[in-house]
Every structure is written in structure tokens, then in C-alpha cells.
Amino acid sequence: MLKPRLGHENLGLGVGLRTVHFHHILEHQPEVDWFEIISENFMDSAGRPRHVLEQIADRYPIVMHGVSLSIGSTDPLNREYLKKLKTLAESINARWISDHVCWTGVAGRNTHDLLPIPYNENTLTHLVKRIRIVQDILERPLILENPSSYLEFQDSTMSESEFVCRMAEEADCGLLLDVNNVYVSSVNHEFDPVKYIEMIPAERVVQCHLAGHTNCGTHLIDTHNGQVIDPVWNLFQLMHQRTEGVATLLEWDADIPPFPVVHEEVLKARKYMDENLPVRDQASKEKTVTSPSSTAIPHPASFIVAEVE
Amino acid sequence: MSNESRNLDQLQRWMQTVISWPGGVEAGIDSEAAQSEIPLESSELETIVTASSRQTSLERMGIYANAYYARLLECLSEEYSALVSAMGKTAFGAFSMEYLQEYHPTSYTLCDLGAHFPQFLTEHKPPAEENELNWTDFLIEVATLERVYSEVFDGPGIEQETLLTAEVLNSIQPEEWPEVTLKMAPCFRLMQFQFPVHEFISHVRKGNSPQIPEQQLTCLAITRRNYVVRREVVSQAEYLLLSKLQQGLNVGDAITCLAESDLMEPEELGTKLHKWFKHWTTAAFFIDVSKQ
Ligand SMILES: [Fe+2]
Numbered sequence: 001m002l003k004p005r006l007g008h009e010n011l012g013l014g015v016g017l018r019t020v021h022f023h024h025i026l027e028h029q030p031e032v033d034w035f036e037i038i039s040e041n042f043m044d045s046a047g048r049p050r051h052v053l054e055q056i057a058d059r060y061p062i063v064m065h066g067v068s069l070s071i072g073s074t075d076p077l078n079r080e081y082l083k084k085l086k087t088l089a090e091s092i093n094a095r096w097i098s099d100h101v102c103w104t105g106v107a108g109r110n111t112h113d114l115l116p117i118p119y120n121e122n123t124l125t126h127l128v129k130r131i132r133i134v135q136d137i138l139e140r141p142l143i144l145e146n147p148s149s150y151l152e153f154q155d156s157t158m159s160e161s162e163f164v165c166r167m168a169e170e171a172d173c174g175l176l177l178d179v180n181n182v183y184v185s186s187v188n189h190e191f192d193p194v195k196y197i198e199m200i201p202a203e204r205v206v207q208c209h210l211a212g213h214t215n216c217g218t219h220l221i222d223t224h225n226g227q228v229i230d231p232v233w234n235l236f237q238l239m240h241q242r243t244e245g246v247a248t249l250l251e252w253d254a255d256i257p258p259f260p261v262v263h264e265e266v267l268k269a270r271k272y273m274d275e276n277l278p279v280r281d282q283a284s285k286e287k288t289v290t291s292p293s294s295t296a297i298p299h300p301a302s303f304i305v306a307e308v309e
Numbered sequence: 310m311s312n313e314s315r316n317l318d319q320l321q322r323w324m325q326t327v328i329s330w331p332g333g334v335e336a337g338i339d340s341e342a343a344q345s346e347i348p349l350e351s352s353e354l355e356t357i358v359t360a361s362s363r364q365t366s367l368e369r370m371g372i373y374a375n376a377y378y379a380r381l382l383e384c385l386s387e388e389y390s391a392l393v394s395a396m397g398k399t400a401f402g403a404f405s406m407e408y409l410q411e412y413h414p415t416s417y418t419l420c421d422l423g424a425h426f427p428q429f430l431t432e433h434k435p436p437a438e439e440n441e442l443n444w445t446d447f448l449i450e451v452a453t454l455e456r457v458y459s460e461v462f463d464g465p466g467i468e469q470e471t472l473l474t475a476e477v478l479n480s481i482q483p484e485e486w487p488e489v490t491l492k493m494a495p496c497f498r499l500m501q502f503q504f505p506v507h508e509f510i511s512h513v514r515k516g517n518s519p520q521i522p523e524q525q526l527t528c529l530a531i532t533r534r535n536y537v538v539r540r541e542v543v544s545q546a547e548y549l550l551l552s553k554l555q556q557g558l559n560v561g562d563a564i565t566c567l568a569e570s571d572l573m574e575p576e577e578l579g580t581k582l583h584k585w586f587k588h589w590t591t592a593a594f595f596i597d598v599s600k601q
Contacts, residue, residue, distance in 0.1 A: 040417055040418045040419070041418070043418070044418060044420065044463070045463050046463065046464055046466060047463040047533070048463075048536035051468065051536055068418070074317050078417065103321060106318070106321040106322050108413075108415050109325060109414060109415055110414050110415055110417060111329065111414070112380060112384075112414060112422075113377065113380065115324065115325075115328075115373065117317070118317070122317060126317060150372040151366070151372070153358060153359070154356060154357055154358070188361065189361065219361070219363065219369075219372065297375075297379045298376060299380060299383075302384075302419070303384040303420070303422070304420075305387050305390075306458040306461070306462030306538055307536070307537045308458050308462075308510070308514065308537070308538040309537045309538065309540075
């Protein structure tokens with residue numbers, strides 16, 4: 001029998017740590033349950049980002065979320081990268097390390113995007129093998145997130161949810177269930193998001209992501225640029241019922257509002273965690289953008305601009 | 310070849326080529342590089358990527374292709390905001406496209422994305438007319454300084470180090486000074502420019518749109534204090550002396566180089582030297598002394 005959340009703690013409601021909020025967080029020490037960092041922004045830093053992170057890690061639990069592991073790539077795993085990941089995790093006492101079910105580049109390149117893989121027996125074997133190697137190096141289970149995707153391959157022979165379930169079981173890893181990604185992909189690929197969530201092995205879900213996205217009319221893009229919409233909250237509620245609660249985090253990466261606004265958005269999750277409370281009130285309405293190509297770009301990672309006096 | 314057994318490696322190389330092809334998805338599919346992985350007409354894309362009821366397979370590939378350059382361009386624009394202002398958005402976009410094709414992103418971190426941009430601009434500099442400095446030289450200098458700022462900002466610093474104190478310096482006997490060598494701070498950089506690019510960059514970062522400045526020899530000492538990058542203008546004489554000290558020359562030899570340079574009157578030297586060393590110590594340009 002697996003322990004719920006693979007034995008990890010339910011950290012509560014957290015916020016993705018972003019540079020624009022550094023000052024606010026240090027000054028006001030807001031009552032946030034935990035923070036998630038983008039690992040790549042800190043693993044080589046010897047400057048202010050790292051210095052700020054250390055102060056925040058003294059006060060709050062930290063989870064590391066990566067965007068460049070490229071677990072689905074056919075390139076060899078980058079051992080140097082994994083070593084740095086492990087060192088950072090140890091130095092800030094990261095509760096766990098996550099990345100995505102995707103590939104980011106091949107032939108030595110990094111597209112800095114989370115690219116989809118075909119879901120079939122071959123890719124499943126490939127990922128399971130690599131996850132096991134990574135877990136051996138990191139000496140801890142890897143937590144992998146379902147990505148948002150905008151295309152599907154003819155080479156797929158199973159659904160994403162089936163792939164993710166089998167991958168988690170066979171590699172014995174944890175899952176980061178991004179309910180917004182489930183929703184985005186369900187619209188783009190025309191599947192039932194409820195069935196997806198119902199299929200995920202609840203005890204392997206260690207963390208949940210919430211975010212806003214952009215409706216481009218014919219498809220949705222995972223832009224992390226706004227509030228969580230109602231259908232996504234409903235998926236969150238279903239996930240919550242199935243898992244009995246996991247560490248939940250809001251990602252906001254574009255048009256980032258002041259910290260209290262972001263924090264307030266994730267706190268809305270409380271309404272969906274108590275079955276006795278009515279949850280239908282001011283719905284966050286989704287807007288459809290008319291010229292999506294110029295505005296709707298997913299940004300898995302961000303660049304930190306130098307401060308010069 | 311059955312769908313499932315199509316090699317994942319081929320598929321990834323093909324997809325990466327197509328979505329990063331500058332001329333768009335169809336041109337990408339037709340390219341030799343993509344054809345060598347998966348020979349395919351763009352009308353046959355659906356044999357690889359499925360269509361949805363609302364989007365064709367070409368449109369779906371287009372989402373990734375569109376995001377590829379847009380994302381990387383946005384990141385470069387953030388690092389090189391003054392260069393964007395100097396060149397204009399369109400020219401910057403065009404240069405970035407070329408740059409990203411010549412220097413493919415390979416690192417796991419976006420911090421490395423713009424690392425070769427100043428070098429790229431230098432390599433693509435139009436042949437100079439009569440050794441005359443021009444706009445391109447200015448652009449290269451702006452890019453160079455912006456990159457140095459990034460590296461100093463996130464690189465090793467001296468915030469956790471014990472700094473040199475006046476007591477340590479005072480403990481050195483006057484006759485010992487010529488033999489002394491100085492250890493520069495790891496974040497210290499000495500740069501020389503033909504234009505006052507530091508001012509241009511500062512104006513842009515304050516939200517202004519400054520004019521391209523007149524040519525003016527500019528020597529800068531750059532370091533980092535309390536996690537913020539600091540730059541100050543130094544005279545040519547200071548620049549020469551600091552650069553000799555940075556090269557590892559002892560104080561005596563460095564001063565000899567300066568005295569022989571005609572950059573200042575010998576009678577001025579004594580008073581200036583004292584003032585300079587005092588300031589450089591306070592500014593933590595060097596963090597240690599050693600007596601040979
Ligand atoms: Fe996510």
C-alpha cells in the first residue's frame with residue numbers, strides 16, 4: 001500500500017516565487033504556506049536571486065520545479081545538471097523536485113519549450129528507464145507534471161492519462177497534477193478532463209498546479225497570465241476529493257499582479273476544499289483573444305534582469 | 310514503418326527542425342534537415358500530427374513554431390533592453406533571429422541564451438570605412454556592457470567576504486608597497502569603450518529613449534556591492550594602473566608603467582595615487598593584498 005502523496009507532506013496553498021515579488025516577500029513576510037521555485041533560475045546563481053532564495057528558504061518550505069530536465073528526449077541525460085539540481089535541493093532543504101512529462105530539445109539543443117511526446121509503449125519504456133536513473137542520482141522520487149499540449153501524434157497508441165498512470169506506476173515516481181493543463185489539453189484534444197482526473201492514481205499525486213490560460217478561439221494556450229477559471233476550479237475540487245488534499249500551487253508568469261493579488265487567487269482554493277460550502281460565486285470569466293499569435297506565448301522559464309545602480 | 314515503431318529520435322529531430330525553422334512550418338517540413346529525418350510533403354503532415362476538429366495539423370505545429378522565436382526573442386529583449394532601444398525593435402528582432410540560428414540555445418538555463426550576442430554582432434559587423442567608428446561599433450559596445458552587467462549580477466561576488474580594511478593597508482610599510490600585489494574582487498571588471506554606453510544603458514533602463522551619444526573614450530570600473538551592479542567612470546590613468554594590477558603586476562611595476570605612459574604629470578602622481586588606492590579599497594575593487 002502506498003502512503004498518500006507518496007508520504008510527502010500536504011504543504012497547503014503556495015505561490016510560485018517570481019522576481020517581481022522578491023521585495024514584497026522579504027519586507028512583509030506574508031503568511032504563505034510555501035513557495036515553488038524554477039530550479040534553473042537558481043542553480044547557478046551566485047547573486048541576488050540565490051541570496052533572496054536563501055532568506056525565503058529560512059522561513060518557508062520550498063519545492064523545486066524544473067523546466068529543462070527533458071526526461072522524454074533521446075539525448076543523454078545531463079549529469080552535470082542533475083548534480084547541480086541535487087546540490088541546490090540539499091542546500092535549501094527542498095521538499096521535492098519536479099519537472100514535466102515532455103522533452104525540451106534534442107541534438108544538444110534546448111528549445112526552452114515543453115514539447116509533447118507520442119504516448120506509446122516505446123516512449124513509455126524510454127521514460128520509465130530515464131526516470132529511474134534520475135531518481136537514483138537525485139536519491140529521491142521525481143515528481144512529474146502533465147504538460148499542456150497543442151498537438152497530438154499519430155504515433156500515440158494510448159491516452160495521456162493512461163500513459164501518465166503507467167509511467168508513474170512503472171517508474172515508481174510521483175505526480176504533479178496540473179489541473180489547468182488537464183483542462184487546456186482536454187479542450188485542445190477534445191477529451192473528457194473529468195475522466196482524466198478520475199484515472200490518475202490518487203496516492204501518487206504529491207502536488208497540484210493551478211493557473212490561468214488564454215482562449216485563442218480554436219485552442220487554449222497555457223499562458224499563466226491570469227485568474228483560474230471555474231471549470232478548472234471544478235477539476236481542482238474533484239482532484240481534492242480524490243486525493244484528500246495535496247500541496248497546491250498557483251503559477252502566474254505573465255502580466256504578474258502585486259503579490260497579494262496572486263496570493264488571494266490561490267486562497268480561493270479553500271472554497272473548493274470544503275464540500276459543505278457552496279462554491280458558485282463570482283465566476284472568473286474567460287476572455288477570448290483575437291490576435292493570439294502576438295500575445296499568447298507559454299513561458300516555462302523566465303529571464304532575470306540584472307540590477308544596476 | 311508502423312506508427313509506433315517510428316524512431317522517437319527521428320521524430321524529435323524532425324520536430325525541432327520544423328518548429329525552429331525561420332520560414333515557418335511548411336518551409337521547415339520541406340527543408341533538407343527535416344527531410345533527412347522524415348521525408349514528407351507538408352500536405353502529408355497529418356500522417357505524423359493529428360488534426361483536431363477545429364485545427365489542422367499544420368496550425369497545431371504552428372503554435373510551437375510561433376512560440377519558439379517569440380519566447381526566445383522576448384528573453385533576449387529583456388537582457389538587451391538598451392540594445393533594443395538603440396537598434397529599434399525590428400532590427401533587433403531580425404538580428405536575434407539570425408543569432409538564434411547561428412548560436413542555437415543549448416544550455417538548460419536562459420541566463421546563457423544571450424551569452425554570445427556581443428560576439429555575434431562583432432562577427433557580423435559590416436566592413437569599416439576608413440577605420441571610422443560608426444553606429445555598429447556603438448551597438449556592439451552597448452551589447453557588451455549589457456552582457457557584463459548580467460554576468461556580474463548573477464556571478465560570484467564579495468557579499469560574504471571579509472573586505473580589506475584601512476588597518477590592513479596601514480600595516481604595510483612604505484618600503485614594502487612596491488612589492489605588493491593585489492587580488493581583485495571576482496565581480497570586478499575593467500572595460501574601455503569608445504562611447505559612453507553606460508549612460509545610454511542607464512537612461513534606457515529608467516524608461517527614457519536617449520539619443521545615440523557622441524563618441525567619447527570611456528573607461529569603466531564595474532563591480533557588485535550588496536547584490537547590485539555598480540559602475541563608475543575612471544580616468545585613463547586609473548584604467549591603466551588598475552589593468553596592470555589586474556594582470557598581476559606588483560604595485561611598483563604598475564606605477565612604473567603609468568609613469569612611462571604620459572597619461573599624467575609626474576608631480577601629480579604622488580597625491581593621486583594615495584587618493585585612488587583609498588577609494589579603490591573602499592569600493593572593494595580588491596579584496597586582498599600579498600607581500601612577495
Ligand atoms: Fe504547471
